[in-house]
Amino acid sequence: MKMLSAKFKNSVYFISLSALVTALTACGNLSAEISSTSPSVFQQQQKQEQQQQQQDQTQNEFLETMPLHDLGASEYQAFAEMEEPDALDEWFQAQQPSSEQTPKDEPTAEPKSTDSNPKVPTKPTEPEHQVAESGVIKPTVYYFPVFNEDKKLCDKDEVRTLHGTSGEKIINVCPSTLNSCGLQGSCAVIQKGVRRSFNISDRIRGQDRYFEMTNTECRYGYGVRSACLDPFYTVAADLDIYKPGDVIYVPAAVGLKLPDGTTHNGYFIVRDQGRGINGKGRFDFYSGFLSWRDSQNPFRKLRFEDMKTQVPYAKIIGAKAEQVLKSRAYPKLPMPPLK
Missing domain, CATH: 2.40.40 (Barwin-like endoglucanases)
Incomplete structure (x- = not known):
């Protein structure tokens, strides 16, 4: 019985050793196969990473060295369409002074000033930008257009009425004057040497209503x-x-x-x-x-x-x-x- 047990152990040992050798051989073959193919794959991946880094560096140098107000419309459009949607927010934040506090050195005793003049208070710093939208x-x-209708810009039968807040007639003006007053929102009209200023108050049923500006508060x-x-x-x-x-x-x-x-x-x-x-x-x-x-x-x-x-x-x-x-x-x- 003991001899049988010993033979069984030796057989198990031999089988285990054979399996281990087979596994190591397979790993060696796999490693050799990977080693034979990996250089080209790794080189291609490394080349792509280097190209991307170079593009990123070129883009960053462009944005850092060229002030935005010197860019043309096409460059602005390209800047606005950058892949990262928060690019403009990041740009505006970059214009702000850093709020991070640097570590303070150990306090040292300041030498006593021998100057008898009091210290002039420093100028207050400008508040930092807080950007809510960009x-x-x-x-x-x-x-604010001004129309001199003493120059007879239109015939009398062409004039149109500029209406007050209740729909009443304020003044008759040329069609081009009325259109421009409505487009700009306020205007002045000169007739018979008198200048009068008007401002839109509302638009009712497609008709602009005006009030006459008689004070200089909002000139x-x-x-x-x-x-x-x-x-x-x-x-x-x-x-x-x-x-x-x-x-x-x-x-x-x-x-x-x-x-x-x-x-x-x-x-x-x-x-x-x-x-x-x-x-x-x-x-x-x-x-x-x-x-x-x-x-x-x-x-x-x-x-x-x-x-x-x-x-x-x-x-x-x-x-x-x-x-x-x-x-x-x-x-x-x-x-x-x-x-």
């Missing part, structure tokens, strides 16, 4: 909720998406020279709405008495008169937005600078 604008420009016209139109700092927007008082930042407008000699800071305030101003990023920029056709209109330098022009924007909230509203005396007009 995208690409679709711009147009509107203005450039009224927007929504009795807000004064502030030339070059006002936008009309879709009030189903934006609300009056929203602050819109357009980096391309920073440094734009305005007719009064000042430069724009890039911030606009939603003070108005308009016909055909629908959708996210659709803004109508107000230019006061300067027509969008006038070569002196600064918005023409940015091609804002063309809705195909696309530049980035952001809706700003928080302390910075409050600062902008205060600086432009929203909803009224800022006081003229002292001379």
Whole structure:
């Protein structure tokens, strides 16, 4: 019985050893097969990764070295259609100072100052941008037209009535004058040497109703909720998406020279709405008495008169937005600078 048991153990040992040798041989063959084919696969994968890294590096260098306000419409479109939907948000966030605090060194005793003059307080820092929305604008420009009808722009039998808030007749004007007043929202008409200004109050059954502007509180016209139109700092927007008082930042407008000699800071305030101003990023920029056709209109330098022009924007909230509203005396007009 013991001899049989020993033979059985030896047989099991021999079978196990044979199985192990067979398995090792199979692994060796598999390893050899993988080794013979893997270099080309790995090399191809490595080449693809290097090409992707090079493309990413080229794209990053392009965005980092070329300021957005120097890009053309095609580059703006390409930037807006980047694969990552938050690319614009990331760009605006990159413009903000980092809020991360660096580790502080161990406090050291400051040497006592021998200067008898008190320290001048440092200038308060600008509030950081808080971006609630970003995208690409679709711009147009509107203005406050003035029509001199003493030049007989139309015949008497062609005149049309400009109606008051109750539908009453206020004044008869030429058809082109009436159409433009309705399109721009406000206008001035000169007849017999007298200039009168009008602003739309409502539209009832397809008929525009106006009121006459008899005070100088909003000398450039009224927007929504009795807000004064502030030339070059006002936008009309879709009030189903934006609300009056929203602050819109357009980096391309920073440094734009305005007719009064000042430069724009890039911030606009939603003070108005308009016909055909629908959708996210659709803004109508107000230019006061300067027509969008006038070569002196600064918005023409940015091609804002063309809705195909696309530049980035952001809706700003928080302390910075409050600062902008205060600086432009929203909803009224800022006081003229002292001379």
